[in-house]
Amino acid sequence: MYAPKPMRPLWPPPIKRDKPPRVGGTEDARRQPRIPLTHHEILALAEPFTRRGRHVDLAGSDRLARRIRFKPTEYSATSDNPGGLTETLVLENPGRQHFRLIRTLTDAAGRVATLRSDGPDPKVLIERVEAVDPRGQFPTLGGVCVACSYRVETDPDADGGSNGKARLVLLRASTDFDGLGIELDAQVGHGMPAEIRLLPTPQRTLRPPEDLLAVLGWAWRSLRPFEAGWRAHLRIPAAEPARTPDVEAKLARTLEHLVGTLGSPPADFHRTWLRQRWFALARRTLGFLTIASLLAIGPGILMLGAPEGSPLRLLSFVMPALLVLVLIARHEAPSMKITPLPRPLPGDAWGSEPAHRDGLPEAGRRDPSVAR
Numbered sequence: 001m002y003a004p005k006p007m008r009p010l011w012p013p014p015i016k017r018d019k020p021p022r023v024g025g026t027e028d029a030r031r032q033p034r035i036p037l038t039h040h041e042i043l044a045l046a047e048p049f050t051r052r053g054r055h056v057d058l059a060g061s062d063r064l065a066r067r068i069r070f071k072p073t074e075y076s077a078t079s080d081n082p083g084g085l086t087e088t089l090v091l092e093n094p095g096r097q098h099f100r101l102i103r104t105l106t107d108a109a110g111r112v113a114t115l116r117s118d119g120p121d122p123k124v125l126i127e128r129v130e131a132v133d134p135r136g137q138f139p140t141l142g143g144v145c146v147a148c149s150y151r152v153e154t155d156p157d158a159d160g161g162s163n164g165k166a167r168l169v170l171l172r173a174s175t176d177f178d179g180l181g182i183e184l185d186a187q188v189g190h191g192m193p194a195e196i197r198l199l200p201t202p203q204r205t206l207r208p209p210e211d212l213l214a215v216l217g218w219a220w221r222s223l224r225p226f227e228a229g230w231r232a233h234l235r236i237p238a239a240e241p242a243r244t245p246d247v248e249a250k251l252a253r254t255l256e257h258l259v260g261t262l263g264s265p266p267a268d269f270h271r272t273w274l275r276q277r278w279f280a281l282a283r284r285t286l287g288f289l290t291i292a293s294l295l296a297i298g299p300g301i302l303m304l305g306a307p308e309g310s311p312l313r314l315l316s317f318v319m320p321a322l323l324v325l326v327l328i329a330r331h332e333a334p335s336m337k338i339t340p341l342p343r344p345l346p347g348d349a350w351g352s353e354p355a356h357r358d359g360l361p362e363a364g365r366r367d368p369s370v371a372r
Contacts (some may be wrong), residue, residue, distance in 0.1 A: 024300055026322070028160070028205060036063040045091060045099075046070075048123040048155045052091060052130070066093040077135055082107020085134055091122060101125040105134050111147035113137040113172065114359045119154075128166055141248075142255030146175040148248075152242065155355060173251055178206035178262065181229075182255065186236065186247050193221070193233040200229055205352045206338055210267070211342070214283070215276035218251060266345035277342035284339050295319070 035044075042063075046056050049070060060069035068091040075085040087106050092100040099122050103115040114179040115132055116284035117125045129152070137148050151160070173184040188194060196213065200206040206229075213220040213232050221233040237243045249279060261269055297319055307313065 014328065016112050028037045034066055037061075037066050037068070038063075041070060045122055048126055049089070049091075056125075059216040067091070078135060085138075087134060089126075089129075091125075098100075099125060099128055103134075105128050105137055105147075107138060107145070107147070109145070111138070111145065113147040113177075113302065114171075115152065116150070116171075117152040128154075131166070132168065141175075141252040142257075142259050144175050144177045144255055144259065146251070146255070148173045167241060168244060169240060170247050175255070177259065180206065180258075180262070182258065184234075184247070184251055184254075186243075191238040193235050196232050196234055197228070198223070198230045205348075206218075206351055207343060207346075207349050209342075209349070210339075211273075211277050211280040211284075212261070212269075213254065213257070214280035216253060217271040218283065222280070262350050266347060266349040269343065274342065281339055281342060285343070 042056060042061070044077045045068060046054075049056075054070045054073070057069045057071045062069075070091075071089040072090040073089075075087065077084040085107055088104045090102045090104070092102070094100060097120045097209040100116065100117065100118045100119065101122065105113045105115075109149060113200075115129055115137065119125050119128075132150070132152070137150065138145055139148065140146070149171045151171055153164045154171045154350060170186045173186075175182050179201045181201070183196075183197040183199065184194060185197070186194040187300050198206070198208065208223060210224075212223055214222045219235040221235075223230040223232045232255075234247075237246050238252070297316070299316070
């Protein structure tokens with residue numbers, strides 16, 4: 001007669017003991033160390049680059065990391081880039097049939113822009129990278145030169161391959177003017193906002209208002225301080241192909257606004273953007289008011305004496321879930337502090353007075369020829 005096996009108790013859980021390795025067995029291929037590049041592999045991978053005049057820098061390459069570096073290439077100066085550009089190519093092999101080509105461009109001012117392309121064929125990667133003009137990664141936006149980093153993305157063709165039309169996806173951008181560094185980080189997840197950072201140098205004491213960028217529109221959020229300066233979120237489209245053109249247009253508008261605003265007295269900002277500052281205040285308090293309303297509606301329905309089984313009584317119990325959905329849809333935490341009302345800015349909001357060689361401000365210096 002069949003007798004069922006006794007059930008194993010649910011607690012304590014069984015202890016999994018490590019089994020001894022089998023004789024002659026091999027470990028998981030993912031745990032094996034990388035096989036260094038051989039001399040023949042380097043020659044084979046560098047062949048399409050050598051045909052285009054690129055030569056391998058053996059001293060800068062890393063065979064163990066499967067990384068090949070090529071010697072720098074100089075580009076002559078133009079009207080947009082008076083100092084010229086220096087290009088460095090690096091070919092990486094992070095996995096089987098997976099190559100990554102990174103082009104790093106550096107201008108005379110030290111600004112760095114990169115271009116990345118991934119794929120299974122190094123020959124196709126160098127063709128995609130060379131199709132992008134190096135000087136096009138240093139456009140002039142708002143009167144300042146910006147270093148833009150991109151990734152080459154291809155649409156799948158009719159056969160499902162990666163030989164479709166290629167497009168550029170903006171990852172980040174950086175520039176600096178008048179002692180202020182500006183960075184845009186667009187390398188975020190799907191549907192997440194980009195981030196704009198204002199990074200003043202130690203010689204500049206910048207105290208911007210929270211709505212310095214929020215006056216530009218709904219997409220620009222308020223500034224928040226962090227260790228190195230200030231940052232603000234920028235709402236952008238969730239996916240390509242609308243994402244990169246929108247980010248570039250908003251970046252140009254942001255730089256134009258900062259150059260014009262910081263180049264004028266702080267009092268002009270309050271006078272010129274007074275109406276937009278009040279709209280920015282209303283948008284900033286909208287999230288707080290939404291959360292407060294959802295928290296108040298639930299108890300309010302119960303206090304009004306909603307009958308049992310009514311839709312209103314059911315709605316009072318699902319208010320916490322609606323609150324969670326609202327927070328997830330916003331992709332950012334609302335400000336829970338009291339927002340100050342728009343007021344005129346102090347005269348030194350854009351920075352301190354220019355200092356002399358000995359560190360004293362010009363306004364505090366006396367003419368040495370004048371006797372005390």
